[in-house]
Amino acid sequence: MGSSEDRYEIAFFDVETTVPTRAGVKFAILEFGSILVCPRRLEELENYSTLVRPIDLSLISSLSVRCNGITREAVTAAPSFRDIADRVYDILHGRIWAGHNILRFDCARIREAYADIGRPAPEPKGTIDSLALLTQKFGRRAGDMKMATLATYFGLGQQTHRSLDDVRMNLEVLKYCATVLFLESSLPEILTTNSWISPNAITRSRSSNGKLSPEGTSSNVNLRPASLNNGNMQTLTSTNQMMIENHPISSLVAPNREAESNQPQQDPFNMAQLTTEIMVETANSQQTDVNMDERSISVSSDLSSTGEFLEPDSVSIPFISGSFVPFIRGSKKIKLMHGDNTLQLQCARLKVRFGISTKFIDLAGRPKLNFVVDAPPSLCTVLDSCNNIVQKMTVESESNSEWRPVVNRKFCPPNNPTIRLHIPTAVCGEIAIYATEIYQKESSGSVQRLVFSKFDAAELNSLLPPGTFVDAFFSLDPYDYQQNAGVRLVAKKLIIHSD
Secondary structure, three states: OOOOOOOOOEEEEEEEEOOOOOOOOOOOEEEEEEEEEEOOOOEEEEEEEEEOOOOOHHHOOHHHHHHHOOOHHHHOOOOOHHHHHHHHHHHHOOOEEEEOOHHHHHHHHHHHHHHHOOOOOOOOOEEEEHHHHHHHHOHHHHOOOOHHHHHHHOOOOOOOOOHHHHHHHHHHHHHHHHHHHHHHHHOOOOOOHHHHOOHHHHOOOOOOOOOOOOOOEEEEEOOOOOOOOOOOOOOOOHHHHHHHHHOHHHHHOEEOOOOOOOOOOOOOOOOOOHHHHHHHHHHOOOOOOOOOOOOOOOOOOOHHHHOOOEOHHHOOHHHEEEEEEEOHHHOEEEEEEEOOEEOEEEEEEEEEEEEEEOOOEOOOOOEOEEEEEEOOHHHHHHHHHHHHHHHHHHHHOOOOOEEEOOOEOOOOOOOOOEEEEEEOEEEEOOEEEEOOEEEEEOOOOOEEEOOOOOOOHHHHHHHOOOOOEEEEEEEEEEEEEOOEEEEEEEEEEEEEEOO
């Protein structure tokens, strides 16, 4: 195996996994697929794919099969991850890694798989996450930026959710996006973003058959689709490495070293500035928060206008249901109902576990505020039911997003689960305010509304230190965004106890 200095190829890869159906169960790799790509010509040099037999076949649930079509029978005779670990290591170690949402998902699954067999994981020379990259550079013109949506936007067919097929589709999507960005940067005053919007941008459908190939493992050299077959296989030399340093694709790489955060960006096609952003994304990949679209929110002092807020004990579990409702750009989202009414909850004296978090920022650079409270058993019962309903609907809608449970039990003692309450931002012109109504309750029982002269996360954090009790009125907002899905709890009104 060559040193990392002469392993110049980009390793595009994808893993298909089981879908955990209960807390505490990890993902198990069911398939690994990769393509080594020459960055000078974007030609396929070598590909490898194999099904993988998990240690516990019972992890392959019906939800997993619906996502990728890989059944227990299909992997019974497949190699275990231990059997393919050497080959995967040789493919990935010391090369640039590329894939869609790999920073949050695929990279983590690879490292977990090696940890499970007690071996060191491969390390990349740099990382290109096309989800973060294209969201930043290509914008939201293609909708939710999932691979299936991007492929539909460019007319590339339906995503199969099989590793090698998804890798090839990812490479094609990147080439199409890069071409559009290059053309737009050449004549920005003529080729505006709006002129490129496709009517296919809102389509989210994909193939769900996920048919398996007759053979579980394949390894081919220089076998590539016609669109990539534009030359002979390149010799892997240090000379080639030197030649790619000035190639445009080199600016897409997020190296595994400290990046320059103050690099100016004049050319719309120059993607070097994204280095820092991708590194930040890597650091945050284990967080349970998800970046969401900023929306203008109208603030009303009359909460009754938003509907009834129910205490958990007043909720009848059989009356909870979910339905798809129209959303932005012709897409749909899930809405939780209690009978005929939108489900919204109120809980008294929730104890703050962690104060205001500012780890995530919106497109304007403002912190996206949230805090964590202990969740009482009655609230957990309601939220678990909502979680299960939305997760089932999300999977049945053929989404392959990573599911994030609304109740967090992972890092908490058994009897102390937590939830995260989000404080949205309302933008009025160029002024940002809290869209949540915030009150303070004195020990005497008097309640007064707090008026904030500016958006100040530190000031708000001083009101919500750990141990503080708060009455919360919140909505349940299911989301499926940037390949993460769950139920977001959005605070409509907070009453902070000062006693």
